[in-house]
Amino acid sequence: MQEVFLKDYKKPDFLIPEVELTFEIDEKLTHVYSKLKVIPQSQNENLELKGEGLDLVSIQLNGGDCEFTKTKDGLSVSVPTTEFILEIQNTIKPAENFSCEGVYKSGNILCTQNEPEGFRRITYFLDRPDIMSSFKTTLKGSKTQYPYLLSNGNLVDKREEGENHIWVWEDPFPKPCYLFALVAGDLAVIKDTFTTQSGREVLLELYVDHGNEDKTTQAMESLKNSMKWDEQRFRLEYDLDRYMIVAVDSxxxxxxxxxxxxxxxxxxxxAKPETATDTDxxxxxxxxxxxxxxxxxxxxxxxxDWFQxxxxxxxxxxxxxxxxxDLGSRTVKRIQDVDTLKNHQFPEDASSLSHPIKPKSYVEMNNFYTxxxxEKGAEVIRMIHTLIGEEHFQQGMDLYFQRHDGQAVTTEDFVQAMSDASGQDLEHFKAWYDQSGTPEINITTQFDAAKNEFTLHFEQVVTTHNAQYDCLYMPFHLSLLDEKGKELLSFEQQKFILNQKHQKLVLKDVSSQPVPVFNCHFSAPVIVNYDYSTPEKLHIVKYAEDYYSVYNMMQILYLDQIKSLMKQFTVNGEVNILPDLITAFQSVMENKNIDNELKALILSLPSERIIFENIELYDAPVVDKALEFLAKNIGSHFGTYMDKWIQQTEFSSEYSLNQADIGKRALKNTYFTFLAANKESQNLQKIYDSFKNATNMTEELSAFKVLVKTENEYCKTVKDEFYSKWKSDNLVFQKWVQAQAQADYCDIDLLKHIESLPEFDTKVPNHIRALYAGFITNLSRMCDGDKETYAFLANKILEIDKFNSQIAAGLAKKLNIVKKMPSLGKDYLIQEMQNMTREKSLSNDLREILDKNLKSIV
Ligand SMILES: [Zn+2]
Known part of the structure; x- marks a missing residue:
């Protein structure tokens, strides 16, 4: 495996301003003709082109013969040091390509995926993003098999030639080859138009499989909304005459x-209401x-380059x-985004796969789509936005495009534009790009009643990987609540910035001991350590005006409770729920200012992954028992209230994606999870009724998931009913698969049974993800130490690696849970991973991940 380093970046020795491609399309054997205009930038007389899995037919330089040698990753061509034309002819075999990179077959259509390095599977090229070319693409194929022949840009010619037809596309905007695409196939097309702010009419086309035309309304609406929003908020207008979206299954x-x-x-x-959820x-x-x-x-x-x-x-x-x-609820969106970060990015940053948002090296670039x-990258941009404000941010964007339109640039160029437009020095801020691991902020406070002063001490625990700075620069919003819950100081007034390793903040005119609320709106992607008392936590849940903080504190209260239950269970003592938790729950549940969608989020129990990150060792049976006990207790405390709310709420049978309806459906679902916990027939019956009577997938699936999660009297019934109703709808079938992979009782037999179903396609990435990734993230099953299960999964990953290394590596990444598994299971899983690394034909993708996983534990 060869590691590539950012520090080794060199400007290209050649530029390719113009590319002409001609494809004679056939799924078994496609001919590719490529004509490149090459302009040398140095005295280098060897042009090294990348190529993978290609059969070379011919190569010509300036219309004549040329000297070349085949290298392990492409071709080395002897070239002059002045401008020349290179013509290459090669063939590819799309139907035999299951990697989902380059040109491949999905269902009955041919399509492409070239980011980051797929173009080299189409033809020999300087496959790197700083080579920007204008593309002219000619596609030739059978009129009946491929009625549509699509590529980038504007359609400039269309003609017939016997059984075949030819479509010619021209993209006037120079682009790197990773943005090249082609699609050939028999598809249904839905058309619409959008008039840009300058009055140009753009043709919008959505291509889907025949029969799916009724599932495109949301996509088309969203596209038009996106185009409008980007004009209004960012002043950015679409540039071509046509915008096409093609939906593929693989x-x-x-x-x-x-x-x-x-x-x-x-x-x-x-998506349509019967088959897709609100979340979809x-x-x-x-x-x-x-x-x-x-x-x-x-x-x-x-x-x-890809480091950027x-x-x-x-x-x-x-x-x-x-x-x-801007289109929905800002608060809900913020909480969901932070939740995604904490469920996926924080764990990654705490593992052996931790890396800066701008990595310094990689073996396989595919592994860095992380x-x-x-997500952390977006938080870094959000901090710039918070620091300089919307107006300066927009001016920074204008400047960025003014300076760099048509160029391939670096993160420094972006930050520089933001800094120049706002007049703010962002030098120290740039350290975020090189830093890895989630920073921690330790905070202590003192209240001086005589002086009416509240003093806060901050300490940053972080490794910056930057010789100049020993800490980071970040907006750190905070507020103070008085004993009545009134906000004494809001983060809007107090735009506090952390920029020293140790920092002190003295707040005056504070007449009584306040409760501080830190990192409001999650202003910086950090972990805050502050020793709150339980009444203080409760105070925040009850009174904080920032609902992210309410949500965050409720999660902390839940985690406290789960940890305490786990301790109580292991010593076999009396088991109790904290009265403060019950009070907190009630205060949110009865709070009329919190809308239903938000309430559903705040009241939901922490995910298994969040619990995993917050405990030393994931003792699955004890975690399960604690979670079940907690849900049951809340369910029995508030069952009557929840039940009454569900009875009295009107759920409209006409589906609409408005805030109010989404909120009702979400809260009903959250209440169901608590009501189901005691497994009482009466409650399960109500959930089953909701499943049966549902007229939309949101309600149907949420009831289904609750009933299928554990073994209960309705589990088998709903499984069978859902399957026979939806097995022919590929996307809904995947939901059915995933819900079972994540069930408490899922085992190898069930995995094998699902694999054997005629609807399950072992080569389709979505199916692989639903079943195997669904199972690997089922922590209670993965951490129970079953040797055979690990062997089964290891074999599966190796099998997948043979045709799709990217997906195999994605599954292996999830095995980094091994570090917190109890000893027996841990040993077995490590053994399996070690066995996998001995496999000779392992892909780079998979080997890099396994090596990193193992390095951290062995
Ligand atoms: Zn993207």
Whole structure:
């Protein structure tokens, strides 16, 4: 395995301003003709082109013969030091390609995925993002098999040639080859238009499998909303005449922002109320937005090299978060985003896979599409926004495009534009780009009643990897509550910045001992350590005006309770629930100022993953017992209230994605999880009725999940009913698979049974994720030490690695839970991972992850 380092970056010796590609499309054997205009930038007479799995047919330089040698990763061509034309002909075999990179087959269509390094599987090229070219693409294929032949840019010609037809595309905007795309197939198309702020009409097209036309309303609406929002908030207008989105079933990631031709995992396009949940609808809005926003942040200005990935991803995630916040509930969105960060990024940053948002080296770039680069990257952009404010941020964006449109740049270029536009010095702030691990802030306070002073001491516990700074620079918002719960000082007034290792803040005119609330709105992605008393925690839950802080404190109270129950269970003493927790729960439940959607979030129990991160050792049976005891207790305390609320609430049968309806459905679901905990027939019956009578997938699936999670009298019935109703709907079938993979009773037999079903396709990434990733994240099953299960999973990952190394590595990443597993299971799993590394044909992707996992524990 060869490691690539950021410090070794060198400007390219050649530029390729113009690329002409011609494809003779056939799934068995596709011919690729590539004509490159190359401009040397140095005296280098060897042009090293990348190529993987290609069959070379011919190569010509300036129309004549040329000298070349095949290298282990492509071709080395002898070239002149003045401008020349290189023509290459090669073949590829899309139908035999299951990697979901390059040109491959998904269902009956051919499509591409080229980020980060898939283009080298199409033809020999300088496959690096700082080579920006204008592309002209000619696609030739059978009129019947491939009625649509799509590529980037504008369609400039369309003609027939016997059984075949030819579509010619021109993209006037220079782009790196990772943004190249083609799609060929028989699809249904839904059309619409959007008129930009300058009055240009853009054709919008959504391509889906025949029969799915009725599931595209949300995607099309979201696209139009994205285009409008980017004009209003960021003053950014779409640049081509046409914008196309194609939904495919086999896709390694969520979606891909290829210029003018986005390719999406069908999960993020297809939705109608009967088959998709509220969350699915919201995710479609967010992902459609995300890929659209890339048109400027990613495509017009792209990354100089892959170490800069967060330049486009952190910024674009921030933009899609803002888009969803402006269209829906900002508070709910903020809590959900922080929750995602804490469930995925914090664990990554606490593991052997921890890396800065701008990594310094990699073996396999595919492994760096991480929560750190994306989600922590977005938090870093959010901090810049908080520090300089919306107006300066927008001026910074303007300046960034003014300076860098059409270029491949670095994160420093972005921060510099923000700094220049706002006049704020962000030198110290830049340390966030090199730092890894979640920073911790230790805080102590003193109240001086004689002086009416409240003093706070902050200590940053962080490794900066920066010789100049021993700590980070961050906005750290805080507020103070008096004994009546009134806000004495709000974070809006107190725009406090942490920028020293040890820092002191003295607040005057504080007449009585206050309760401080730290990191309001999660202003910085850090862990706060402060020794709150339980009454203080309760005080925050009751009175804090920042609902993120209410949510956060409720999670802390839950975790306190779970830890205390686990202790009580192991010593076999009397088991009790903290009265303060019950009071806190009640105060939120009865608080009329908190809307239902927010309430559902605040009252939900912490996820298994959050519990995992907050305890030393994941003793699965004890965690399960504690969680069950807690849910049961809350259920019996407030069962009557919850029941009454569900009875009295009107759930409209007409589905709508408005705030009020989403809130009602969400809260009902949260209450169901508590009501189901005691497994009383009467409660289960009500949940089953809700499942049977549901007219939308949100209600149907939430009741289904509650009933299928544990073994109970309805478990088998709902499993069978849901299956026979939905097995032919691929996306809903995946929900059915995942719910079982995450059930308390899931075992190898069940996994094998699901694998054997005719609907299950062992090569489709979404199916693999639903079943195996679903199971690996089922901590109560993964941590119970069953040797056979680990052997089964190890074999599965190796099997997958043979055709899709990216997905195999993704599964292996999740095995980093091994560090907190009880000893027996831990030993078995380590053994399996070691056995896997002995496999000779292991991919780079998988080997890098396994090595890192093992390095941290052995
Ligand atoms: Zn993206």
């Amino acid at each position: 896709f390694n990631m969520g979606a891909m922002e290829n210029k003018g031709l986005n390719i999406f995992n069908s999960h993020y396009v297809l 609808f919201k995710n479609i809005e967010a992902v459609i937005g995300h890929e659209y926003f890339h048109n400027w942040t990613g495509n017009r200005v792209t990354c100089r 990935l967060t330049l486009k991803e952190g910024l674009t995630v921030f933009r899609d978060q803002e888009f969803s916040s 929560a750190t680069v994306y």
